[in-house]
Amino acid sequence: MSNNYCIATYRCHDDAADFHKKAQGIAVGLTVGSWTELPEARKAEMEKHLGRVISVTVHEPEGFAPGERYADLQIAYPDVNFSRDIPALLVTVFGKLSMDGRIKLLDLDFSSDFASAFSGPKFGIQGVRSLLGVQERPLLMSIFKSVIGHDLTNLREQFYLQALGGVDLIKDDEILFENPLTPLEQRVEACMGAAKQAEAETGQKLLYAVNLTGPTSQLAANAKRAIAAGANAILFNTLAYGYDALHELSSNSDISVPIAAHPALAGALYPSPHYGIAAPLLLGKLMRLAGADLVLFPSPYGSVVMPKEENLAVQAALIDPALPVRSSFPVPSAGIHPGLTPLILRDFGHDVVVNAGGGIHGHPQGTAAGGLAFRQAIAAALSSTSLPDAAAQQGNEALKIAIDTWGYKE
């Protein structure tokens, strides 16, 4: 972390380019505009605005086939050139450049000065744990089965069954917007009522991440309405509104609940090897800097595929101690059933949110048993009991049926 330069790393595919020249062109073109033609006296004044090439690493295997040659370029951009916000940084380092051939933004190393303008997640991993009173084990999140076209009674019932199963967090579907059947405040009241009812039976606290939607200028007001109605967490489609909208929500002192960032639209940006923004930056570092307490991202287990090393790199960015803000809770999502729990914990450690939809609602004994099966699987993994052994134990019928249904991996 430099004091006053933000460093961008790009991967640039080109069969013939002079990558060193290209890097120089970027460093000058995206900062002072031109350099060699400046009078010497002017250069002295302008030097503090000039970008610097940090490194150029060319990957050029002998006899490479077309499309195989690329270089990773690292360029340092002086903080003095841009304001302390993510739109300014992204426009500086990848605004025009994103349109200049096969180039992908791999990483950003924020300067300490730039990073100091961000307070990051208000809660982070420890804060979310404290709210729930769960210090050790991985958390369990569930997703409504279906929400569109359902009324408050139905949603409340779905919520109650999920809560009974012992989940720690329940999130709205990201495609549930303001609608006459389940308007924001009534939805919060109905679901938090169900949460209280379940808590009376289970003794367990629960966070409900209600989907924050609407016009950009109304997001903070909507969040406050939801909180006033009892919401104790927020789900936010960050990429649809921009990182700065998340940053403003997370740094708003009146919005004192954890924010879960949903990765909606991320697939338009990260999967191409040639274009876009790499997932560890897009869903990791930038979400965290902008203040997401929890970040959902594609798991390596489901149909929504992201290579495993990329999943782990997203997680690494969410918890990297080098970034001077709280860690964000990693929430690898999609394709998860109870039999994958030991694998998830081995891949991601204990500071992870196990997040399931079909793997909870699809349990043959129903939604509550689905949650229970996950909690039993988590307990087994933490006590290093194999899933078949745990499933054979008295009281763990839910887990047994789950692994009979979906199998397991250890």
Next chain:
Amino acid sequence: MSNNYCIATYRCHDDAADFHKKAQGIAVGLTVGSWTELPEARKAEMEKHLGRVISVTVHEPEGFAPGERYADLQIAYPDVNFSRDIPALLVTVFGKLSMDGRIKLLDLDFSSDFASAFSGPKFGIQGVRSLLGVQERPLLMSIFKSVIGHDLTNLREQFYLQALGGVDLIKDDEILFENPLTPLEQRVEACMGAAKQAEAETGQKLLYAVNLTGPTSQLAANAKRAIAAGANAILFNTLAYGYDALHELSSNSDISVPIAAHPALAGALYPSPHYGIAAPLLLGKLMRLAGADLVLFPSPYGSVVMPKEENLAVQAALIDPALPVRSSFPVPSAGIHPGLTPLILRDFGHDVVVNAGGGIHGHPQGTAAGGLAFRQAIAAALSSTSLPDAAAQQGNEALKIAIDTWGYKE
């Protein structure tokens, strides 16, 4: 345009998928969640929420090579499922789906009901022409040569020389943020002062699109400050803030100046054949719906390459009479010098903004002569005079030198 369904068109690459099944999965999965398992009585209630497959067009050449097989899928999404804002529509049609394999969002056909929530550009092509008092000819826009590290005196001088050359619009560099050397209001005052001075000599009106930056919640206030200081246009890095931020600015009755949308970051989204959002939707239809009066996009002439049919499709989306809002002025940008003017007019017609940076400042006789050369080239093209003939005419020395320097195409 359907009354109450928004239709998304996707291109989906897969060597083996059952595309019809995939389309059905999308139509159900992104709306009601599940269908076949619903009781009949419930189906009647849910039908209005159910997505519909409109078409599946499989491209499968005989003996196709891996990667060549794809299908275009059209899915209709009921308006009743989402609120009347672009984030809600994008999250619905491409939120989770963007992460589901090789799939690109090609187009959106807004329902008449959805579109009716948008007033579109406040000025549009005719409104911008009226402000400038230029009804017939293509407009000419210029860009500062370099801005970072320059003070007000320098910027004013650059502005004055551009204005003297007869340009209609001058835009800030998109990487000029709030900074101590040229703060927003002082920059506007200095540049508009230069505009008045030049107008006294040329008799020509001019719009200055000042870069609107800063925290999302301050954008409207910053725009009003700029306008109060004399700004008569705004430049906005739309994709860094989201389309809804543009929509809120364009529909704010206190922001009564044209807004030019910059395509910064667009290259992270449109160039891949497999992922992202196609340029005519990203930079065309959505920018226009959100209210951009002018839209910059890569020209087919420069180093920032976009295939020509894609450039023309962006333009077509900006002026398509099927969308019930004003047209946006197309501003193909990059790599433009005076010798390309006849070609630009042939490609884009007369309702185009000819936009140049190096092609103005790089003129051997200087910036003012650069603007003049463009105006002479535009006049020649409108009177069907060949550039060499026009360059040979008395008074057209600026054009002659320009085509001697950069050549020409006709």
